Structures are given as C-alpha cells and as structure tokens.
Amino acid sequence: MPAKSWKHDCRFGAISLRVEVCWICGKRGRYEGWTYLMFEAMGVYQRLYGLKPIGPHRPLADKLYSRSTVCCTRCRGTGLIEVKNAKAFAPCDHCKGLRRLFVVSAKTRSEIRARVLQKFPEASLKTNSEIERLNQQR
Numbered sequence: 001m002p003a004k005s006w007k008h009d010c011r012f013g014a015i016s017l018r019v020e021v022c023w024i025c026g027k028r029g030r031y032e033g034w035t036y037l038m039f040e041a042m043g044v045y046q047r048l049y050g051l052k053p054i055g056p057h058r059p060l061a062d063k064l065y066s067r068s069t070v071c072c073t074r075c076r077g078t079g080l081i082e083v084k085n086a087k088a089f090a091p092c093d094h095c096k097g098l099r100r101l102f103v104v105s106a107k108t109r110s111e112i113r114a115r116v117l118q119k120f121p122e123a124s125l126k127t128n129s130e131i132e133r134l135n136q137q138r
C-alpha cells in the first residue's frame, strides 16, 4: 500500500523516507505526500509502457521514451493525491495514478514499444491468457 513520504536533503544526497525525521541526520524532511512503494512503482511502469519494469531493455526503453512523457503536475509525479484531510490517498485522476502523461500520439507510443520489443522480445508482458496457455502445456 502507498505510504506518506518525506524528502530529505541528507548529507548523502536527496532521499525519500517514510518518516518525517531523518534517522541518519535527525533533520526534518519536506512532506511530499503519498508515494508508491517500490514494487507498486514497478507495477505502474508496466501499466504505463506495457513493458517489464526491469531487464536489459530498460536503457533502450528509457532512451526512446525519454521525450514522450511528462511528469504529471497535479500529483507532482507521485500518481497519488491526498483525500480525507491527508488521512488517505486516491489515484490521481489526471494521470490515472500512472505518474506520467504521454505527450506523443498512441501511434508513436506503439512504435516505440515495437522498437524495444524488436530488440528485446522478452521485455513484453505476458497477458493472462498467454500465461494460462503456458500452464496448460505443462
């Protein structure tokens, strides 16, 4: 589940922590709202690009997609907004909780994805029906 987080300008560099007071330097951080946990952020990546979140395709995918999205300003790229006086969170309605917004056409998006998959076919996410079929073959 997403949790609240605070940005710290720590002596080791800028880090996000789940606590207001840094346990390294003892200073208070800047509240940045609700943010996804790491595996949730990986799920967001899959939904956004239709590619696996980790793997050898990432440098190429990151390069090709670099100018195709912008950070959602409504949720400041967290994908989440505060509700109920910050006691709870909800997916951002502007980016649908995906943190970023595409600034290119759907055609360009699928062309970029195709270029990534041409080089790294294993980066494709298997659909549920594909997984079912594989299980039946076993």
Ligand SMILES: [Zn+2]
Residues within 6 Å of the ligand: 008, 009, 010, 011, 022, 023, 024, 025, 026, 027
């Ligand atoms: Zn610190």
Ligand SMILES: [Zn+2]
Residues within 6 Å of the ligand: 072, 073, 074, 075, 076, 077, 078, 079, 080, 092, 093, 094, 095, 096, 097, 098, 099, 100
């Ligand atoms: Zn948003």
